[in-house]
Amino acid sequence: MIKEERNFADPQFETAMIPGRFQRTMRHCIVWQLIRMVFFSVRSIGIIMVNLKNEKELPST
Amino acid sequence: MARLVILGAGIAGHTAATFAKKWLADAHEVVVISPNSLWNWIPSNIWVGVGKMDKKRVTFPLAPVYAKAGIDFRQAKALAIYPEGKESDKHPFVTIEYTGQGREGQTEALSYDYLINATGPKLNFGATPGLGTGSHIGPHTVSVCTADHAAEAHERLRAILDKARQGHRQKIVVGTGHGTCTCHGAAFEYALNVEHAARQAGVRDRVDIQWISNEPYPGDFGMDGMQLGIMGYVTSVRIMAESLFSERGIHWINSAHVSKVDAGRLEYEQVDGTTGEEAFDFAMLIPPFSGVGLKAYDRQGTEITDTMFLPNGFMRVDADYTPKPYAEWKASDWPVTYRNPDYPNVFAAGIAFAPPHPISKPRTSPRGTPITPMPPRTGMPSGTIGKAVAHSIVNLIREGDRAKLHTASMAEMGAICVASAGTGFQSGQAVSFTMYPLVKDFETYPGTGRDTKRTYGEIGLSGHWIKYILHHLFLWKAKLKPGWTLIPE
Numbered sequence: 001m002i003k004e005e006r007n008f009a010d011p012q013f014e015t016a017m018i019p020g021r022f023q024r025t026m027r028h029c030i031v032w033q034l035i036r037m038v039f040f041s042v043r044s045i046g047i048i049m050v051n052l053k054n055e056k057e058l059p060s061t
Numbered sequence: 062m063a064r065l066v067i068l069g070a071g072i073a074g075h076t077a078a079t080f081a082k083k084w085l086a087d088a089h090e091v092v093v094i095s096p097n098s099l100w101n102w103i104p105s106n107i108w109v110g111v112g113k114m115d116k117k118r119v120t121f122p123l124a125p126v127y128a129k130a131g132i133d134f135r136q137a138k139a140l141a142i143y144p145e146g147k148e149s150d151k152h153p154f155v156t157i158e159y160t161g162q163g164r165e166g167q168t169e170a171l172s173y174d175y176l177i178n179a180t181g182p183k184l185n186f187g188a189t190p191g192l193g194t195g196s197h198i199g200p201h202t203v204s205v206c207t208a209d210h211a212a213e214a215h216e217r218l219r220a221i222l223d224k225a226r227q228g229h230r231q232k233i234v235v236g237t238g239h240g241t242c243t244c245h246g247a248a249f250e251y252a253l254n255v256e257h258a259a260r261q262a263g264v265r266d267r268v269d270i271q272w273i274s275n276e277p278y279p280g281d282f283g284m285d286g287m288q289l290g291i292m293g294y295v296t297s298v299r300i301m302a303e304s305l306f307s308e309r310g311i312h313w314i315n316s317a318h319v320s321k322v323d324a325g326r327l328e329y330e331q332v333d334g335t336t337g338e339e340a341f342d343f344a345m346l347i348p349p350f351s352g353v354g355l356k357a358y359d360r361q362g363t364e365i366t367d368t369m370f371l372p373n374g375f376m377r378v379d380a381d382y383t384p385k386p387y388a389e390w391k392a393s394d395w396p397v398t399y400r401n402p403d404y405p406n407v408f409a410a411g412i413a414f415a416p417p418h419p420i421s422k423p424r425t426s427p428r429g430t431p432i433t434p435m436p437p438r439t440g441m442p443s444g445t446i447g448k449a450v451a452h453s454i455v456n457l458i459r460e461g462d463r464a465k466l467h468t469a470s471m472a473e474m475g476a477i478c479v480a481s482a483g484t485g486f487q488s489g490q491a492v493s494f495t496m497y498p499l500v501k502d503f504e505t506y507p508g509t510g511r512d513t514k515r516t517y518g519e520i521g522l523s524g525h526w527i528k529y530i531l532h533h534l535f536l537w538k539a540k541l542k543p544g545w546t547l548i549p550e
């Protein structure tokens with residue numbers, strides 16, 4: 001049985017997605033992960049910007 | 062000279078205090094009341110709980126930082142608010158009881174012009190028989206909610222892993238200790254980190270790990286789940302959370318209210334009425350949260366706690382607290398300025414404000430036990446709200462009634478969350494999420510209640526690096542080191 005099929009042996013796990021060798025390697029590949037870090041940082045900046053944009057000023061009374 | 066008093070020096074209170082002082086400089090007074098002498102970067106307590114960091118690396122003493130900033134720090138706990146003052150002196154004040162600074166046990170009345178309640182949660186262990194008494198954890202389980210709890214959790218985990226090394230099979234349970242818990246993310250991270258620690262110790266095959274939670278499914282997180290836009294698909298975070306558990310051989314019990322804890326054993330009731338029990342050698346269960354139990358009195362000394370606070374102890378702010386069914390919940394129910402409706406110089410920030418209702422669907426077992434995850438108010442919203450409230454108060458101090466109040470609605474706010482799944486510069490992993498908005502808004506986003514272009518998650522080593530960088534960035538910011546204002550909340 002290959003690793004990504006292991007979950008089908010347990011009824012609670014059978015709808016899950018188990019990563020295969022390629023996925024597992026990419027999760028720890030330094031170069032790919034550096035790229036992902038840049039990608040996630042850009043997404044995060046987007047969230048920070050939208051939060052700043054949404055901060056409004058209302059009259060106090 | 063106006064005096065702003067801030068109750069609590071956690072993420073919300075510390076952010077509010079430091080920004081208010083920066084903006085007000087020496088023209089006005091900022092006083093912080095907190096019973097703890099240390100500031101704690103709570104998200105890293107997870108790593109303390111598995112022995113990857115010690116308490117010193119996640120805490121620092123507040124007094125020197127406040128002394129340098131010109132903030133008056135009182136190591137004390139607030140007891141009661143007198144928002145109308147007394148008949149003899151109409152100036153509002155709070156009563157406090159010192160817990161340090163050589164004044165332990167002394168009480169004092171401290172007047173204020175503006176007040177921020179940022180007292181966070183009471184860890185209500187006492188709500189579940191056997192989990193603890195009041196806010197004190199009992200002997201049967203551990204917690205990672207404070208740095209001390211996490212250090213104790215690590216000691217006990219180490220003993221369990223040692224026993225596994227000696228060939229004894231061990232059972233670990235991680236999750237929530239009551240049907241109305243929140244803070245699932247912390248428990249989720251801890252489960253994954255314990256699994257990682259067991260693998261690193263070479264004993265994973267002798268350790269069974271069980272997740273138990275009041276969520277309807279793994280990944281609800283008290284946020285009614287999330288629908289993530291990933292590589293052209295929109296998928297439920299449930300798939301991701303269940304996959305992470307499956308991959309690691311962690312079984313789960315959902316929709317569970319832990320009803321009783323004993324030595325090595327817990328009982329639970331599920332939303333369909335099923336009851337069960339689990340034996341364990343080690344259990345980390347997050348307690349339910351409530352307000353810290355502040356009281357309030359009017360000018361005549363009559364108790365008005367029910368007016369200022371909801372029955373759960375959290376402070377009323379500008380939310381719509383009218384009870385209504387899930388189908389009628391709206392983004393506009395959520396507070397915007399965090400101002401108390403009766404006392405306009407009182408605000409609440411972070412976990413201390415009372416949400417109008419949960420975000421997840423409320424459910425009750427046939428016996429009438431509520432099994433509903435409560436809404437999380439994580440670090441980013443707590444800090445953002447703290448800063449917005451500080452901004453509003455600074456405006457009020459400077460401009461009086463003409464002042465503009467700043468908004469920070471959780472229904473118009475996005476968040477970034479990084480959930481650790483194990484440490485190590487090369488072997489670590491974390492799930493990195495962005496979501497927008499925090500509170501589902503079906504009027505603006507009829508499909509899933511959120512913007513699936515901005516709601517996203519992935520797992521990998523880079524998440525661990527980000528979490529590690531954030532640990533250092535936020536400690537840097539909290540210590541008010543150069544450039545601290547440039548680091549977003």
Ligand SMILES: Cc1cc2nc3c(=O)[nH]c(=O)nc-3n(C[C@H](O)[C@H](O)[C@H](O)COP(=O)(O)OP(=O)(O)OC[C@H]3O[C@@H](n4cnc5c(N)ncnc54)[C@H](O)[C@@H]3O)c2cc1C
Pocket residue numbers: 068069070071072073074094095096097103104105106107137138139140179180181182205206207244246247353410411412413438439440441443478479480
């Ligand atoms: C283990 C764990 C991991 C977490 N991980 C993450 C994460 O990765 N990302 C994230 O965004 N969030 C995370 N969170 C949530 C985050 O820690 C909280 O959202 C945040 O701390 C809330 O800030 P707060 O200021 O409202 O409350 P707190 O940080 O709890 O601060 C409350 C303050 O009030 C003080 N206080 C209490 N009682 C009184 C009183 N009577 N008088 C005066 N002061 C009082 C306390 O001493 C404290 O200083 C995690 C939480 C836990 C428990």
